[in-house]
Amino acid sequence: VSGALDKLQEETVELKEAAATGETERISEELGDVLFSAVNVSRFFKCSAEEALGMTIRKFIDRFAYVEKSALEAGKRLEDMTLSEMDALWDEAKLK
Template identity: 50%
Template sequence: IKQKEKDEQTITEGMRRVAKALPANIRAAKVQKKAAKVGFDFEDYRQTAAKVEEELQEVLDAAEKGQSEAVFEEFGDLMFSAVNLSRFLDVNAENALTNATEKFINRFEYIEGTAEKRGLKLKHMTIGEMDELWNEIKHLKDSDI
C-alpha cells in the first residue's frame, strides 16, 4: 500500500527514500527491514552473527595488508551487519550505542577520579595500570559508580 501511495515501482526506490539525514544506525535498520519484507534476510540471529564475524575478519585482513580504503569499506559492512544483528535481537542499535558511550564515560570518569585520589595522572600511567582501574569499575554495578 505504501509503495503505491508513494508511486514506488521497486523495493530499491523505497530504500533510496529512507532519509539520509537519519542517524546511520536507524537508516540501516530501515533499509534492512525493507529487504526483509521481500524475503532477502537471514533465517535467524545466528546466521547474522556469523556475518558479523565474517565482516570483522575482512576488516582485520584489510588492516593487516595496510589497505586503508578496504578497511573503510569493510568497516562499513561490519557496522551494517551489526545493525542487522541488533534487528534480529530486537535491540535498538542507536540506543544501545548511546548507552554504551555513556557507560564508557562513567567508567572513564571512575578511572580518572581514582587515579587522582591515588596521586596519579593518567598521562603518566601505563595502559596496564589504567586497565587495572578499568577492571575494578567493570566489577562494580553502574549504579555504584
C-alpha cells in the same frame, strides 16, 4: 539470527585482513560492513542499535571518569600510567 551472526563474524575477519594491509580506504569499507552487519543483528534481536550504542557510550564515559578520578586521587596523571595500571582501574570501574 545465526545467519546474521555468521555474517557479522565474516565481516570482522575481513576487517582484520584489511587492517593487516594498512590500507585506510579498505579498512574504512570493511568497518562499514561490520557496522552494517551489527545493526542487522540488532534487528533480529528486536533491539535498537542506536539505544545499544548509547548505553555502551554511557558505560564508557562512566568508567573512564572513574579511571580519571581514581588516578587523580592516587596523585597520578593518566599520561604517566602504564596500560596495566589503567586496565586495573578499568576493571574496578566495571565492578561498580
